[in-house]
Amino acid sequence: MKARAPSRFSVEGLRRPLPAVACLLVMAAVTGCAPDATGASSTAQDFHEAVRSSDWSTACGLLQPDTRQQVAEPNGGTCESGLESLQLPTAGTLLKTEAYGREALVEFDGDVVFMASSGSAWRVTAAGCSPRGDSPYLCEVGGK
Amino acid sequence: MKNGLKNNGLSLFFGAIFLLAVVGQAITGQAVFNDEQLAAGLDEISFAQYLTSSSFAVDVSENWQSEYLQFLLYIVATIWLVQKGSPESKELGKEGVESDEEQLVGEHANAKSPAWARVRGWRLTVFSNSLAATMGLIFVMSWLVQSLTGHAAYNEEQLRNFQDPIPWLEYVASPDFWNRTLQNWQSEFLAVGSMVVLSIYLRQRGSPESKPVGSAHDDTGTTG
Numbered sequence: 199m200k201a202r203a204p205s206r207f208s209v210e211g212l213r214r215p216l217p218a219v220a221c222l223l224v225m226a227a228v229t230g231c232a233p234d235a236t237g238a239s240s241t242a243q244d245f246h247e248a249v250r251s252s253d254w255s256t257a258c259g260l261l262q263p264d265t266r267q268q269v270a271e272p273n274g275g276t277c278e279s280g281l282e283s284l285q286l287p288t289a290g291t292l293l294k295t296e297a298y299g300r301e302a303l304v305e306f307d308g309d310v311v312f313m314a315s316s317g318s319a320w321r322v323t324a325a326g327c328s329p330r331g332d333s334p335y336l337c338e339v340g341g342k
Numbered sequence: 343m344k345n346g347l348k349n350n351g352l353s354l355f356f357g358a359i360f361l362l363a364v365v366g367q368a369i370t371g372q373a374v375f376n377d378e379q380l381a382a383g384l385d386e387i388s389f390a391q392y393l394t395s396s397s398f399a400v401d402v403s404e405n406w407q408s409e410y411l412q413f414l415l416y417i418v419a420t421i422w423l424v425q426k427g428s429p430e431s432k433e434l435g436k437e438g439v440e441s442d443e444e445q446l447v448g449e450h451a452n453a454k455s456p457a458w459a460r461v462r463g464w465r466l467t468v469f470s471n472s473l474a475a476t477m478g479l480i481f482v483m484s485w486l487v488q489s490l491t492g493h494a495a496y497n498e499e500q501l502r503n504f505q506d507p508i509p510w511l512e513y514v515a516s517p518d519f520w521n522r523t524l525q526n527w528q529s530e531f532l533a534v535g536s537m538v539v540l541s542i543y544l545r546q547r548g549s550p551e552s553k554p555v556g557s558a559h560d561d562t563g564t565t566g
Contacts, residue, residue, distance in 0.1 A: 264383025298494045299396055300379075300387070301501035312504055316385050323384075324504055334504040341504045 234320075238302035239295040241320040242311040246289040254278035262314055262321040265340035284338050286326045310335060364402070371398050382502050396494035400522070403491060407484035408526035414477040416534055426562050427542035429553045433563040445470075485523075489514050492522060 241260060248257035258266055258277035269280035290307030297303075300315040301323075312324040312335070326338030334342045347354065372392040379386055392398055421439060425431040443450045447470070451460040458469035468475075489510070496518050497507035513519055537551075543559055546552040550565045557564055 262383065296497070296501075296507050298501060298507060299498035300384070301498045303501055303507065312501060314384050314502075327504065329506070332505070337504065 235295045235297040235302060238297050238313045238320045239292055239304045242295075242304035242306075242313060242322065242325075243289075243292065245311065245322050245325065246306065246309070249281070249286050250288065252282070254281050257281055260322050262316060262323045262340070265321075265323050268340055281339070284326070286338055312337070312341070367401065368393060368398060371401060378502075384502070396491040396498065399491035400488055400495045403484050403488040404522045404526055407481055407488055408523075408530050410477050410481035410484055411527065412530035412534060414474060414481050417474045417477060424562065425538050425542070427560045428538050428562060429541050429551065429565045430538050431562055436563075439470075488522065489519060492519055 245257055245260045248254070248260065255278055258269070258281060261269065261277065266277045269284075270277045272280065287309045289309040289311075293305045293307060295302060295304045297313075302313040302315075302320065304311045304313060309325065310327040310329070311322055312327065313320045314323045315321075322340070324335065324337040324340035327335035327341060328337075330336055368389070372387070372389055375392055375395070375397055376386040387395070420431060422437050423431075424434050424437055426434060439445075442448050446452060446455055447459050447466060448462055456469065458465040493508075493510045493513040496513055496516070500507050508516070541552060544552070545555045545557075547555050553561055553564050
Protein backbone atom coordinates (compact mmCIF):
# COMPACT_ATOMS: atom_id res chain seq x y z
CA MET A 199 0.00 0.00 0.00
CA LYS A 200 2.70 2.39 0.95
CA ALA A 201 4.86 3.80 -1.85
CA ARG A 202 8.61 3.88 -1.59
CA ALA A 203 10.59 6.99 -2.32
CA PRO A 204 12.13 7.20 -5.77
CA SER A 205 15.87 7.20 -6.08
CA ARG A 206 16.06 8.87 -9.45
CA PHE A 207 14.11 11.41 -11.41
CA SER A 208 15.09 10.64 -14.97
CA VAL A 209 12.55 8.91 -17.13
CA GLU A 210 15.04 6.35 -18.35
CA GLY A 211 12.96 3.37 -17.30
CA LEU A 212 9.70 4.85 -18.51
CA ARG A 213 10.43 5.49 -22.13
CA ARG A 214 7.98 2.91 -23.34
CA PRO A 215 4.60 3.85 -21.93
CA LEU A 216 2.54 1.40 -23.98
CA PRO A 217 3.25 -1.63 -21.76
CA ALA A 218 2.13 0.39 -18.74
CA VAL A 219 -1.10 1.46 -20.46
CA ALA A 220 -1.74 -2.11 -21.59
CA CYS A 221 -1.18 -3.38 -18.03
CA LEU A 222 -3.68 -0.88 -16.69
CA LEU A 223 -6.30 -1.89 -19.22
CA VAL A 224 -5.79 -5.58 -18.46
CA MET A 225 -5.91 -4.88 -14.71
CA ALA A 226 -9.15 -2.93 -15.02
CA ALA A 227 -10.70 -5.56 -17.29
CA VAL A 228 -9.73 -8.55 -15.16
CA THR A 229 -10.52 -7.15 -11.73
CA GLY A 230 -13.37 -4.94 -12.85
CA CYS A 231 -15.41 -7.89 -14.06
CA ALA A 232 -18.35 -8.41 -11.75
CA PRO A 233 -18.37 -11.81 -10.10
CA ASP A 234 -21.23 -14.20 -10.75
CA ALA A 235 -24.07 -12.30 -9.06
CA THR A 236 -26.67 -14.62 -10.59
CA GLY A 237 -25.14 -17.58 -8.78
CA ALA A 238 -25.34 -15.69 -5.49
CA SER A 239 -29.01 -14.78 -5.88
CA SER A 240 -29.83 -18.30 -7.05
CA THR A 241 -28.20 -19.86 -3.96
CA ALA A 242 -29.93 -17.34 -1.67
CA GLN A 243 -33.27 -18.24 -3.27
CA ASP A 244 -32.53 -21.96 -2.80
CA PHE A 245 -31.74 -21.29 0.87
CA HIS A 246 -35.02 -19.48 1.46
CA GLU A 247 -36.94 -22.12 -0.46
CA ALA A 248 -35.40 -24.82 1.79
CA VAL A 249 -36.32 -22.82 4.92
CA ARG A 250 -39.88 -22.26 3.64
CA SER A 251 -40.33 -25.99 3.06
CA SER A 252 -38.60 -26.87 6.39
CA ASP A 253 -35.88 -28.75 4.52
CA TRP A 254 -33.32 -27.94 7.23
CA SER A 255 -30.69 -30.31 5.92
CA THR A 256 -30.59 -28.59 2.52
CA ALA A 257 -30.68 -25.16 4.15
CA CYS A 258 -27.72 -26.04 6.40
CA GLY A 259 -25.81 -27.38 3.38
CA LEU A 260 -26.04 -23.94 1.81
CA LEU A 261 -24.49 -22.20 4.83
CA GLN A 262 -20.79 -21.29 5.00
CA PRO A 263 -19.15 -23.82 7.42
CA ASP A 264 -18.40 -21.12 10.00
CA THR A 265 -22.01 -19.92 9.88
CA ARG A 266 -23.29 -23.50 10.14
CA GLN A 267 -21.26 -23.90 13.32
CA GLN A 268 -22.62 -20.62 14.74
CA VAL A 269 -26.18 -21.84 14.17
CA ALA A 270 -25.51 -25.16 15.89
CA GLU A 271 -23.60 -23.87 18.92
CA PRO A 272 -26.14 -21.82 20.94
CA ASN A 273 -28.36 -24.81 21.71
CA GLY A 274 -25.54 -27.37 21.63
CA GLY A 275 -27.34 -29.29 18.95
CA THR A 276 -27.16 -29.58 15.22
CA CYS A 277 -27.36 -26.90 12.56
CA GLU A 278 -30.73 -28.34 11.51
CA SER A 279 -32.25 -28.02 14.99
CA GLY A 280 -30.71 -24.56 15.36
CA LEU A 281 -32.24 -23.31 12.11
CA GLU A 282 -35.62 -24.81 13.01
CA SER A 283 -35.66 -22.93 16.31
CA LEU A 284 -35.01 -19.56 14.62
CA GLN A 285 -37.80 -17.39 13.29
CA LEU A 286 -36.35 -16.57 9.89
CA PRO A 287 -38.43 -14.10 7.89
CA THR A 288 -40.08 -15.24 4.67
CA ALA A 289 -38.34 -13.88 1.61
CA GLY A 290 -40.55 -12.30 -1.04
CA THR A 291 -39.57 -10.96 -4.45
CA LEU A 292 -35.88 -10.70 -5.30
CA LEU A 293 -35.13 -6.97 -5.29
CA LYS A 294 -31.41 -6.73 -6.03
CA THR A 295 -28.07 -8.51 -5.89
CA GLU A 296 -24.73 -6.78 -5.44
CA ALA A 297 -21.52 -8.80 -5.73
CA TYR A 298 -17.95 -7.55 -5.16
CA GLY A 299 -14.97 -9.88 -5.23
CA ARG A 300 -15.86 -12.93 -3.17
CA GLU A 301 -18.80 -11.39 -1.31
CA ALA A 302 -22.41 -10.61 -2.23
CA LEU A 303 -25.58 -9.16 -0.79
CA VAL A 304 -28.97 -10.43 -1.96
CA GLU A 305 -31.98 -8.34 -1.04
CA PHE A 306 -35.48 -9.82 -1.04
CA ASP A 307 -38.74 -8.20 -0.11
CA GLY A 308 -38.62 -8.97 3.63
CA ASP A 309 -35.01 -10.17 4.04
CA VAL A 310 -31.37 -9.49 3.27
CA VAL A 311 -28.92 -12.39 2.80
CA PHE A 312 -25.11 -12.12 2.76
CA MET A 313 -23.14 -14.57 0.65
CA ALA A 314 -19.49 -15.58 0.24
CA SER A 315 -17.78 -17.47 -2.53
CA SER A 316 -16.66 -20.92 -1.41
CA GLY A 317 -14.79 -23.02 -3.94
CA SER A 318 -16.86 -22.78 -7.09
CA ALA A 319 -20.13 -22.13 -5.23
CA TRP A 320 -21.79 -19.40 -3.20
CA ARG A 321 -22.66 -20.02 0.44
CA VAL A 322 -24.79 -18.06 2.91
CA THR A 323 -22.81 -16.21 5.60
CA ALA A 324 -25.81 -14.41 7.14
CA ALA A 325 -29.58 -14.37 6.68
CA GLY A 326 -32.59 -12.79 8.33
CA CYS A 327 -30.68 -9.49 8.38
CA SER A 328 -32.03 -6.03 9.22
CA PRO A 329 -30.18 -2.77 8.51
CA ARG A 330 -28.86 -0.62 11.38
CA GLY A 331 -27.67 2.52 9.59
CA ASP A 332 -23.91 2.48 9.07
CA SER A 333 -23.46 -0.35 11.59
CA PRO A 334 -23.37 -3.99 10.47
CA TYR A 335 -26.74 -5.60 9.77
CA LEU A 336 -28.34 -7.44 12.68
CA CYS A 337 -28.84 -11.03 11.53
CA GLU A 338 -30.79 -14.04 12.83
CA VAL A 339 -28.36 -16.44 11.16
CA GLY A 340 -24.62 -15.70 11.12
CA GLY A 341 -23.44 -12.11 10.91
CA LYS A 342 -21.73 -10.28 13.76
CA MET B 343 24.11 -8.89 -27.76
CA LYS B 344 26.64 -7.88 -25.12
CA ASN B 345 26.51 -4.29 -26.35
CA GLY B 346 22.72 -4.39 -26.32
CA LEU B 347 22.72 -5.38 -22.66
CA LYS B 348 25.32 -2.79 -21.77
CA ASN B 349 23.63 0.04 -23.65
CA ASN B 350 20.27 -0.69 -22.03
CA GLY B 351 21.51 -1.67 -18.62
CA LEU B 352 19.51 0.96 -16.75
CA SER B 353 16.18 0.03 -18.34
CA LEU B 354 16.84 -3.70 -17.94
CA PHE B 355 17.90 -3.32 -14.30
CA PHE B 356 14.78 -1.39 -13.34
CA GLY B 357 12.57 -3.72 -15.40
CA ALA B 358 14.01 -6.74 -13.56
CA ILE B 359 13.70 -5.32 -10.05
CA PHE B 360 10.17 -4.12 -10.89
CA LEU B 361 9.17 -7.70 -11.74
CA LEU B 362 10.81 -9.09 -8.60
CA ALA B 363 9.11 -6.48 -6.43
CA VAL B 364 5.66 -7.00 -7.93
CA VAL B 365 5.95 -10.78 -7.50
CA GLY B 366 6.99 -10.23 -3.88
CA GLN B 367 4.05 -7.88 -3.38
CA ALA B 368 1.68 -10.49 -4.82
CA ILE B 369 3.02 -13.30 -2.60
CA THR B 370 2.84 -11.25 0.59
CA GLY B 371 -0.47 -9.67 -0.41
CA GLN B 372 -2.04 -13.11 -0.85
CA ALA B 373 -0.85 -14.07 2.64
CA VAL B 374 -2.40 -10.93 4.18
CA PHE B 375 -5.66 -11.43 2.25
CA ASN B 376 -5.89 -15.06 3.37
CA ASP B 377 -5.25 -14.10 7.00
CA GLU B 378 -8.28 -11.79 6.78
CA GLN B 379 -10.36 -14.50 5.08
CA LEU B 380 -9.55 -17.03 7.83
CA ALA B 381 -10.28 -14.47 10.56
CA ALA B 382 -13.73 -13.98 9.01
CA GLY B 383 -14.32 -17.75 8.76
CA LEU B 384 -14.06 -17.69 4.96
CA ASP B 385 -12.15 -19.75 2.40
CA GLU B 386 -8.53 -18.99 1.48
CA ILE B 387 -7.88 -18.06 -2.14
CA SER B 388 -5.27 -19.29 -4.60
CA PHE B 389 -2.39 -17.20 -5.94
CA ALA B 390 -4.11 -16.91 -9.33
CA GLN B 391 -7.33 -15.73 -7.68
CA TYR B 392 -5.39 -13.12 -5.71
CA LEU B 393 -3.65 -11.86 -8.86
CA THR B 394 -7.05 -11.11 -10.41
CA SER B 395 -8.55 -9.65 -7.24
CA SER B 396 -9.50 -6.02 -6.76
CA SER B 397 -7.48 -6.06 -3.55
CA PHE B 398 -4.22 -6.68 -5.45
CA ALA B 399 -5.17 -4.30 -8.26
CA VAL B 400 -5.88 -1.37 -5.97
CA ASP B 401 -2.63 -1.87 -4.07
CA VAL B 402 -0.70 -1.82 -7.36
CA SER B 403 -2.55 1.03 -9.05
CA GLU B 404 -2.48 3.40 -6.08
CA ASN B 405 1.31 3.29 -6.16
CA TRP B 406 1.49 3.60 -9.93
CA GLN B 407 -0.63 6.71 -10.08
CA SER B 408 1.49 8.51 -7.50
CA GLU B 409 4.73 7.63 -9.26
CA TYR B 410 3.48 8.89 -12.61
CA LEU B 411 2.06 12.01 -10.97
CA GLN B 412 5.46 12.64 -9.43
CA PHE B 413 7.21 12.46 -12.81
CA LEU B 414 4.48 14.53 -14.47
CA LEU B 415 4.78 17.30 -11.89
CA TYR B 416 8.55 17.20 -12.03
CA ILE B 417 8.63 17.41 -15.82
CA VAL B 418 6.17 20.32 -15.89
CA ALA B 419 7.26 22.24 -12.78
CA THR B 420 10.92 22.32 -13.87
CA ILE B 421 9.91 24.22 -17.02
CA TRP B 422 9.11 27.32 -14.97
CA LEU B 423 10.57 26.75 -11.50
CA VAL B 424 14.31 26.65 -10.77
CA GLN B 425 16.36 25.83 -7.70
CA LYS B 426 19.68 27.58 -7.30
CA GLY B 427 22.49 25.06 -6.84
CA SER B 428 20.47 21.98 -7.77
CA PRO B 429 21.50 19.69 -10.63
CA GLU B 430 17.81 18.77 -10.91
CA SER B 431 17.05 22.34 -12.01
CA LYS B 432 17.95 24.08 -15.22
CA GLU B 433 20.15 27.14 -15.09
CA LEU B 434 18.78 30.29 -13.51
CA GLY B 435 17.26 32.64 -16.08
CA LYS B 436 16.18 29.83 -18.38
CA GLU B 437 12.68 29.56 -16.93
CA GLY B 438 9.98 28.90 -19.51
CA VAL B 439 9.67 26.83 -22.67
CA GLU B 440 12.85 28.37 -24.16
CA SER B 441 13.49 29.51 -27.73
CA ASP B 442 13.20 27.38 -30.86
CA GLU B 443 16.95 27.72 -31.30
CA GLU B 444 17.65 26.32 -27.84
CA GLN B 445 15.11 23.55 -28.39
CA LEU B 446 16.43 22.64 -31.86
CA VAL B 447 13.05 22.78 -33.57
CA GLY B 448 11.83 23.99 -36.99
CA GLU B 449 14.61 25.58 -38.99
CA HIS B 450 16.97 25.10 -36.01
CA ALA B 451 16.62 21.32 -36.12
CA ASN B 452 19.72 19.34 -37.04
CA ALA B 453 20.16 16.27 -39.21
CA LYS B 454 19.51 13.88 -36.30
CA SER B 455 16.44 15.68 -34.96
CA PRO B 456 13.24 13.57 -34.92
CA ALA B 457 10.97 14.21 -37.94
CA TRP B 458 8.22 15.93 -35.94
CA ALA B 459 10.77 18.36 -34.44
CA ARG B 460 11.62 19.62 -37.92
CA VAL B 461 8.10 20.56 -38.99
CA ARG B 462 5.81 23.34 -37.80
CA GLY B 463 2.17 22.97 -36.83
CA TRP B 464 0.29 20.42 -34.76
CA ARG B 465 2.91 17.71 -35.06
CA LEU B 466 5.55 19.95 -33.46
CA THR B 467 3.08 20.93 -30.71
CA VAL B 468 2.23 17.29 -29.99
CA PHE B 469 5.85 16.13 -30.03
CA SER B 470 6.95 19.10 -27.91
CA ASN B 471 4.57 18.01 -25.15
CA SER B 472 4.54 14.26 -25.70
CA LEU B 473 6.45 13.30 -22.57
CA ALA B 474 4.26 15.20 -20.11
CA ALA B 475 1.11 14.19 -22.00
CA THR B 476 1.99 10.50 -21.88
CA MET B 477 2.94 10.59 -18.21
CA GLY B 478 -0.26 12.51 -17.52
CA LEU B 479 -2.34 9.94 -19.42
CA ILE B 480 -0.82 7.04 -17.48
CA PHE B 481 -1.36 8.96 -14.21
CA VAL B 482 -5.03 9.62 -14.97
CA MET B 483 -5.63 6.04 -16.08
CA SER B 484 -3.84 4.61 -13.01
CA TRP B 485 -5.90 6.83 -10.74
CA LEU B 486 -9.09 5.79 -12.50
CA VAL B 487 -8.14 2.12 -12.14
CA GLN B 488 -7.37 2.78 -8.46
CA SER B 489 -10.85 4.25 -8.00
CA LEU B 490 -12.57 1.32 -9.76
CA THR B 491 -10.62 -1.46 -8.09
CA GLY B 492 -10.57 0.39 -4.75
CA HIS B 493 -14.35 0.68 -4.95
CA ALA B 494 -14.69 -3.07 -5.51
CA ALA B 495 -12.20 -3.92 -2.73
CA TYR B 496 -13.90 -1.50 -0.32
CA ASN B 497 -17.34 -2.96 -1.01
CA GLU B 498 -16.02 -6.51 -0.66
CA GLU B 499 -14.77 -5.53 2.80
CA GLN B 500 -18.11 -3.89 3.59
CA LEU B 501 -19.98 -7.07 2.67
CA ARG B 502 -17.53 -9.22 4.63
CA ASN B 503 -18.44 -7.05 7.64
CA PHE B 504 -22.19 -7.30 6.90
CA GLN B 505 -22.48 -3.65 5.87
CA ASP B 506 -24.01 -2.00 2.81
CA PRO B 507 -21.86 -1.43 -0.30
CA ILE B 508 -21.63 2.14 -1.59
CA PRO B 509 -21.80 3.60 -5.13
CA TRP B 510 -18.60 4.56 -7.00
CA LEU B 511 -19.30 8.30 -6.75
CA GLU B 512 -19.62 8.00 -2.98
CA TYR B 513 -16.40 5.97 -2.88
CA VAL B 514 -14.32 8.61 -4.73
CA ALA B 515 -15.39 11.13 -2.06
CA SER B 516 -14.67 8.69 0.79
CA PRO B 517 -11.80 8.76 3.32
CA ASP B 518 -10.62 5.34 2.08
CA PHE B 519 -10.00 6.61 -1.48
CA TRP B 520 -8.33 9.85 -0.38
CA ASN B 521 -6.27 8.22 2.36
CA ARG B 522 -4.88 5.70 -0.14
CA THR B 523 -4.19 8.56 -2.57
CA LEU B 524 -2.68 11.14 -0.23
CA GLN B 525 -0.44 8.74 1.70
CA ASN B 526 1.28 7.99 -1.61
CA TRP B 527 1.39 11.59 -2.81
CA GLN B 528 2.98 12.95 0.34
CA SER B 529 5.88 10.50 0.16
CA GLU B 530 6.51 11.26 -3.50
CA PHE B 531 6.48 15.02 -2.94
CA LEU B 532 8.82 14.69 0.03
CA ALA B 533 11.25 12.52 -1.93
CA VAL B 534 11.38 14.90 -4.89
CA GLY B 535 11.78 17.95 -2.67
CA SER B 536 14.54 16.24 -0.68
CA MET B 537 16.43 15.32 -3.83
CA VAL B 538 16.22 18.89 -5.16
CA VAL B 539 17.63 20.34 -1.94
CA LEU B 540 20.08 17.62 -0.88
CA SER B 541 21.71 17.57 -4.33
CA ILE B 542 22.74 21.20 -3.81
CA TYR B 543 25.12 20.27 -1.00
CA LEU B 544 25.78 16.54 -1.38
CA ARG B 545 27.50 14.63 -4.19
CA GLN B 546 27.58 11.13 -5.64
CA ARG B 547 30.65 10.65 -7.74
CA GLY B 548 29.84 9.31 -11.20
CA SER B 549 26.07 9.78 -11.01
CA PRO B 550 24.34 12.07 -13.53
CA GLU B 551 21.84 12.82 -10.78
CA SER B 552 24.62 14.61 -8.88
CA LYS B 553 26.86 17.53 -9.68
CA PRO B 554 30.55 16.73 -10.19
CA VAL B 555 32.12 16.29 -6.77
CA GLY B 556 34.18 19.47 -7.10
CA SER B 557 31.32 21.69 -8.28
CA ALA B 558 30.43 24.70 -6.19
CA HIS B 559 27.27 24.49 -4.11
CA ASP B 560 25.73 27.34 -6.11
CA ASP B 561 26.38 25.72 -9.51
CA THR B 562 22.94 25.08 -11.00
CA GLY B 563 21.90 22.63 -13.68
CA THR B 564 25.21 20.83 -13.99
CA THR B 565 25.38 17.05 -13.87
CA GLY B 566 28.33 14.79 -13.28
